[in-house]
Amino acid sequence: MxxxxxxxxxxxxxxxxxxxxxxxxxIKWHLIGSVVSSVLGNLGNLGLMSFASLLIxxxxxxxxxxxxxxxxxxxxxxxxxxxxxxxxxGLISHIGAYTMLAEMRIKLYQKLNQLAPSFLMDQSMxxxxxxxxxxxxxxxxxxxxxxxPFFTIIILPVATILIAAHYAPxxxxxxxxxxxxxxxxxxxxxxxxxxxxxxxxxxxxxxxKALVLxxxxxxRDLEIFGYGGQRLAMVNEANRRVNRAAHGLTLHRQATTSAxxxxxxxxxxxxxxxxxxxxxxxxxxxxGTVLVSxxxxxxxxxxxxxxxxxxxxxxxxxxxxxxxLIEDREPAVQESADPKICGKIRTIDFENxxxxxxxxxxxxxxxxxxxxxxxxxxxxxxxxxxGKSTVLRLLLxxxxxxxxxxxINGTDIRDISLSELRRRIAVLEQDTFLFDDTIxxxxxxxxxxxxxxxxxxxxxxxxxxxxxxxxPQGYDTPMGQMAVRLSGGERQRIGxxxxxxxxxxxxxxxxxxxxxxxxxxxxxxxxxxxxxxxxTLLIISHRMSTLSGCTRLVRIANHNHALNAWFGQPLQGAIxxxxxxxxxxxxTLI
Numbered sequence: 001m002x003x004x005x006x007x008x009x010x011x012x013x014x015x016x017x018x019x020x021x022x023x024x025x026x027i028k029w030h031l032i033g034s035v036v037s038s039v040l041g042n043l044g045n046l047g048l049m050s051f052a053s054l055l056i057x058x059x060x061x062x063x064x065x066x067x068x069x070x071x072x073x074x075x076x077x078x079x080x081x082x083x084x085x086x087x088x089x090g091l092i093s094h095i096g097a098y099t100m101l102a103e104m105r106i107k108l109y110q111k112l113n114q115l116a117p118s119f120l121m122d123q124s125m126x127x128x129x130x131x132x133x134x135x136x137x138x139x140x141x142x143x144x145x146x147x148x149p150f151f152t153i154i155i156l157p158v159a160t161i162l163i164a165a166h167y168a169p170x171x172x173x174x175x176x177x178x179x180x181x182x183x184x185x186x187x188x189x190x191x192x193x194x195x196x197x198x199x200x201x202x203x204x205x206x207x208x209k210a211l212v213l214x215x216x217x218x219x220r221d222l223e224i225f226g227y228g229g230q231r232l233a234m235v236n237e238a239n240r241r242v243n244r245a246a247h248g249l250t251l252h253r254q255a256t257t258s259a260x261x262x263x264x265x266x267x268x269x270x271x272x273x274x275x276x277x278x279x280x281x282x283x284x285x286x287x288g289t290v291l292v293s294x295x296x297x298x299x300x301x302x303x304x305x306x307x308x309x310x311x312x313x314x315x316x317x318x319x320x321x322x323x324x325l326i327e328d329r330e331p332a333v334q335e336s337a338d339p340k341i342c343g344k345i346r347t348i349d350f351e352n353x354x355x356x357x358x359x360x361x362x363x364x365x366x367x368x369x370x371x372x373x374x375x376x377x378x379x380x381x382x383x384x385x386x387g388k389s390t391v392l393r394l395l396l397x398x399x400x401x402x403x404x405x406x407x408i409n410g411t412d413i414r415d416i417s418l419s420e421l422r423r424r425i426a427v428l429e430q431d432t433f434l435f436d437d438t439i440x441x442x443x444x445x446x447x448x449x450x451x452x453x454x455x456x457x458x459x460x461x462x463x464x465x466x467x468x469x470x471x472p473q474g475y476d477t478p479m480g481q482m483a484v485r486l487s488g489g490e491r492q493r494i495g496x497x498x499x500x501x502x503x504x505x506x507x508x509x510x511x512x513x514x515x516x517x518x519x520x521x522x523x524x525x526x527x528x529x530x531x532x533x534x535x536t537l538l539i540i541s542h543r544m545s546t547l548s549g550c551t552r553l554v555r556i557a558n559h560n561h562a563l564n565a566w567f568g569q570p571l572q573g574a575i576x577x578x579x580x581x582x583x584x585x586x587x588t589l590i
Contacts, residue, residue: 016320020142030096031147034089038148041085042156047078049298053290062286089148097143104136111327117398118332135319142316145309153183156299163295167288168278174270175296182263190310194252198314201245208238256310264300268293333397339417342408345424345505348372354403364390377537379547382556388540392508426504430511432495436480439468442494446502458501461531464493489520506536513546525549
């Protein structure tokens with residue numbers, strides 16, 4: 001991937017076409033049916049023009065009357081083939097395309113799941129949603145509207161040239177260069193000139209959609225702080241960028257679709273000139289002249305079709321490039337080739353861990369070491385940005401440390417199955433996300449097949465059962481309607497209920513009481529003390545009151561000194577930084 005970024009575009013058009021066709025492998029019969037139907041419809045159009053011309057010539061007495069039944073039959077069959085072919089082409093191609101899009105959305109979600117959360121930290125939510133919805137919808141154009149014109153632009157000109165050569169090689173000689181130019185050179189030039197326009201449009205559209213979506217999500221804060229006017233100006237500026245890109249796209253589309261019109265008339269002039277030259281040599285043939293002229297006009301319909309889709313195809317390739325860049329991105333962590341089961345957590349060891357999020361940034365953790373035993377209640381304190389949450393993220397393998405290692409029961413966590421690791425460690429963050437589902441389903445998020453009794457027991461343990469009983473539909477109340485009305489404490493208790501239901505070996509909490517007042521904080525701490533007496537707890541917080549229930553406190557200071565203290569004992573502990581260890585009084589701890 002690093003090498004590709006040196007080019008203007010990450011992928012060439014042939015490479016993206018190959019990959020798109022590769023994705024569509026299992027709907028190949030839909031694509032084949034679509035192409036056959038497209039060819040049938042366009043050949044019907046060619047037949048309409050040709051047999052109608054022959055009937056007119058026969059009525060004028062130029063062709064033999066004995067052929068009239070053949071012309072009429074050909075005309076009727078052609079008239080039937082045109083609507084039938086076009087109907088089947090649209091039906092079959094769109095069924096296949098929508099089936100393909102559904103599969104692409106699933107694969108994108110699976111890939112995002114692999115890349116999360118590191119990728120999502122650098123990606124705006126709005127742009128990610130635009131990719132999953134709008135960009136994938138744009139790729140539908142490739143499967144539903146491209147392949148038919150691609151094949152007919154070959155078949156119809158070949159059929160016309162064969163007809164022209166049958167009557168006079170000169171006819172074929174004058175129209176062949178025009179077909180080569182309009183069917184091959186013009187689409188290629190249009191794609192090369194329009195690719196940058198398509199990419200600018202898709203990027204600008206993604207930016208404005210992301211901005212609007214984020215503005216809607218944050219509209220309450222915009223109103224509170226009076227920032228609505230400035231935000232509206234940002235949306236307007238993003239809209240102007242979209243309009244500029246759309247203007248360029250329109251100019252490209254009009255130029256691309258108008259050019260073939262010139263060549264239609266040029267072809268007719270060349271055919272008439274060839275007919276005049278043949279007549280001057282005594283080889284004039286009115287039947288050939290009319291039939292070749294009409295066939296050539298019909299064949300240009302395929303050229304019009306292909307050139308008209310080029311502009312839309314540029315958007316498709318731009319959307320496909322954005323999608324492929326994500327598909328080809330390597331996850332921040334990789335599952336071990338031979339993942340191990342760690343069993344019930346007895347010990348956790350951070351051993352001289354060094355970590356930073358990017359190579360060009362300072363170390364967040366530098367020589368960090370920490371030992372945790374089963375049933376320990378460990379609190380982590382420290383200044384904002386010092387690396388407290390990073391400890392949690394590394395433990396869950398959202399990232400891997402650049403140096404040092406983390407061991408569970410003596411096994412490097414890089415060798416432990418990710419599903420095993422995250423099953424045994426539950427996480428409660430400061431903002432519990434509620435999905436658009438019932439409150440029961442939200443509690444059972446980590447155990448979807450949990451019985452009703454288990455869900456109620458977990459809710460009671462989290463102290464949220466009585467509140468749920470006051471809701472309109474109890475445990476069946478949809479959170480899509482109620483979520484915005486829940487307080488931070490109520491959300492947190494639903495998060496605790498989730499953790500209780502999964503029965504992990506350890507629960508790790510990041511600022512779990514940030515949304516709670518003192519009274520509710522005490523209730524939460526009492527709940528944790530009762531429900532997790534035999535469990536390992538790791539609590540990250542700025543509040544010393546939140547950490548008061550811990551039996552051990554770790555303060556991360558500058559240079560990642562890990563200062564350890566035990567509540568109820570003199571504030572003595574070990575400072576661990578790299579390879580140095582010493583004793584120091586923790587005067588600055590509280």
